[in-house]
Each structure stands twice: as structure tokens, then as C-alpha cells.
Amino acid sequence: MINITEDNLIQKCSKGDADAFAPLMKIYRQRLFSYLFKLCGNRITAEDQFQETLIKVWRAFPKYDERNKFSSWLFSIAHNSAMDALRKKNLHEFLEYNEESEFETGTDDPHMELINSEAHKIISRAVDQLPIKQREVFLLRVNGEMTFKEIAEATKEPLNTVISHMHYSVKKLRKILRQEYAE
């Protein structure tokens, strides 16, 4: 949903105008942090990766091609950064089999919006249980609002694979939701 203001901010950032960076990132702040938080599995890693992403985006801005969708470019950078960090920290395996949900919706951060509704909690927990590949695709679609073609490019996976990860994720979430509401 690029509007004129956002376009202007993007152009200014491309030209190295530091004043435009904070307002532009503010537009994506919550979506980007949510994505990193759910992908990384904990707030500390998510915050580290949020900082990393900001630095990488700012440094890469002179090379941003305006023909590409900005949000996809931003989330691709975030995705690559986070996945690299997870691989390096060898957390991949841990996340893959992390059945015990580490994610609590409560936080000390007074600015954070708490997730109150029951459905939200169920979805949030269910997403945590997805294997990393499925979670990756699901979050890029939901938080990154990327198309599956864009996700395939960002994750360097074939389009069919990406779509089957999405099918799996949605199927699992629907199943969990149905179970929860049947109880």
C-alpha cells in the first residue's frame, strides 16, 4: 500500500537523506518486528535482528531499485539476516523441533500491544509449532505481505515448494483452531 508519502520517503532514503529513514521504518516497524519475533523465537534475538536489518537496509538503500516492491525488498533483507543468524547460532534444529511454545504474549514493554483475544493466542501458539520452513513462508506472507513468487525469490526455494509449505501451514492452523473451538 505505497502512498505518495511513503514513495517520497523511499526516494529520500535512496539519496541518503537520514531524516526520512525513521518515518519510513516506522511504517513497517510493527510488521517487521512481528515477523522477526515469530521467526526467531525470542525477543532478544528478534531485537538483534531488527537492528541488523535496519543497518543493512540503510546501507543498501543507495542500491534499492524502485521497480521492486519496497516491502518485499525490506522483508527479504530481514529474512536473510535472521536466517543467517539462526544458522550461525545453530538454533535451526532447536526451532525445528520446538514444540514447547516459548512465546508468551505478555511483555515488560509498556508500548507493546497485548494480544488479548483467544483466537489470536491460539494462532500465535500454533504458528510457533510450525517447522521453520513452513513458519518462514507463512510469516513472509502474513507479516511481509509478500506474494508467493516474491517469497520464492527471497527464500531461494521453488515456487511449488513455497506453496506447499503454505498449504501445510494453513492446514495445520485450521486444524488447531477447529480443535480448540471444538473443546
Next chain:
Amino acid sequence: MPNENRMTCEKFNRDLFLYIDTGLPVEQIEFYSEHLKYCSGCRKLLEETEELLALSSTALGEDIGDAKFEFMVSKTLAKKQPGLVKKFFLPEKNKKENSFRLGKIALSSVLVIIAVVVSLLIVKPYAVPAEITNSGMMDWNGEEFNLKISELSDELNGDEWNEEEAELLFINERINQLLK
């Protein structure tokens, strides 16, 4: 046509996400849209999936907080964007990255070689800077210099040598006297 219908339903199920993304050819989208008008099963699948995605995007909402966000932005902006030189070698979007970068590196190398050759041709070897020639430090010629050196060495070594020679002559004389 129940069989044909079932096949369409299966295909729609498979193409569901591409349909949502409008990542299908126009005629395919039109075909499915037509199918959705009378197939309640596929319609339900589509609605539920879209609902789930919408719900998820709010369910997965987390925030980092104003203070941390502002701190991180200022930390980011303290780092400069890459300068012109680095920018030149950074991979460009929508281009064959490696060949493009190699091309740039090759071009730069050729330019450097040309610059070295030109500088070798233009700059005279052993040229003495003007400030030295003008200061009088170069106010001599080879002959004068050699003369000066031999004078100096004579001066330095002359006395020593003469003393030694005199001593030798003296000893020689004494030997001759004794032999007589």
C-alpha cells in the same frame, strides 16, 4: 458433470494461494471465479483461508517499543551509507551480479594499468626536484666533485701514511747500517 466439477475443485485447492495472490493467468482466474459462483465448497475454502490470513496478521502483531526503535534508528544512522567507490563495486539489482561486478573490476584494472604506463612515459626518471637545484645543492659538476673527494681523502689519510712510510724508511736505514 460431477467428475469435472471435482477435478476443478481439486485444481482450485492446489491453486488456492496463487488465486489469492492473483499470480495466475487472467483466463485461469476468470475460470476459477466462475467456478466459485456455484461451488460452495471452494467458496468456503477461499473465505476461511482469507479469514485465517487476516486474523493471523493481527494475531502475530508484536512491537519493539518507541524507545528501542528510536535508539536503533540513531545507531543505524551513525553508520554511513557506502561511499562512491564502494557503491561502484556493490552488486546492482536486476543484473547478472557476478559478471557485472567482474566487468567493473576488469575495467578498473585496465584504467590502473593505463595510468601506470602514462605516468612512466611522462615522468622523467631521476629528475631532481626544482627546490633542490635552485637551492645551490646541485651547484657542482662531476669533475669538481671527484677532485674534492681525492683532496679530502689525501688530507685525511696523508699524514698517517707519511708517518708510516717514514718509519719504514727509518727501519730500513737502520738495517742497512747494521748490515754494514
